[in-house]
Amino acid sequence: MVRDLRPEQLATVTLGGDVVDGELEPENAEIIRMHSVIYNTRDDIAAVIHTPSPAATAFALANLPLPCRTEPLLRFGQAQPVPVVPWGPRGSDVSVKGITQVLAENAGTNAVLLGNHGLLAFGADPVATGRLVIAIEESAAAELAAAALGGAADLPSGALDAVQAGMKTQRH
Template sequence: MAGTVEPKDLADQLVEAARQLFVAGVMSHSGHANLSVRLDTGRFLLSPGWVRDLRPEQLATLSLEGEVLDGELRAAGAEIIAMHAAVYRARPQVGAVIHTHSPAATAFAVAHRPLPCRTEPMLRFGQAEEVPVVPWGPRGSDVSVRGVAEVLEQRPTTSAVLLANHGLLVFGPDAAAAALLVTAIEESAEAEIAAKALGGAVDFPDGALEAVRASMARAAR
């Protein structure tokens, strides 16, 4: 859990996760995103809205009630505090949250289409089910935040949601894991779109998740 790690190390991990997203090529042209990492049961670090060349000193410390405890956030960043806090309240085991406008995943969000789990990286990196869609609401509004909370309650095992007409929201045990899942989801969305030209993507066979887990367990020995 994130609470056992020093705040400076958590900040460094968040900065590295942002860098890895750009290295992986899964960011939008604008580079817009926001990333956060849980400090303890009541606080988290949050990035500004544009994270290209992110530095630790740019991170602000927030309470789960939305109060800025340290640092500064511009208005655009302040709008998304409640969205990140809603995930941390709903999922005590979550250590990091990442929101991006990754192009292929955002295409599914714009189409209001859940993203099926049909690629092995999604199985391996924490999303062994479709990525559901949260109904649209103005960014950071009560409507939007309630929508996120309701979908998380309805789908207790999902590690990601698509924000209708907006983008992707992913969460995991730490910043590195969340970044890996963002990449896996974006690649899967690209593959779904490309497979349509070949007749459409095909579901995994029954037992695929169990087979992947067994393979990973053997490799870890």
């Protein structure tokens, strides 16, 4: 588990996958390209988190985009549906090309669902990215629960502007 990691279990790598410090297990080396493509595509990104969180992964397994229907998604930078990248073996050319294509088609997204695999979220820093991961997981769980009640309702028109205005007011 992440909370049990010790510094000696971590590795520092270049975007090309060369180990600068520490050791990298083979099962972790294959995901470097999935992270690197995000950093190389978006110069505003400084953190990438990959997780198989259960509710978001349910959407990835169903190959369905996660709709933006909760305020936290707006608040933490995901104002559009989280798109799905078609399945490819993790870190493979198929996977990396799929991520590149989905990013090109969904400018402004801060996350993608990896078909039949999990979630890849990215942001300006690790804290912001972690908050987005939590918002996505909670939104996915709420979306699944709402389906049992007949389905979730879309946010009203202007919701993003209202949330952003409220956030500006709270900062001053």
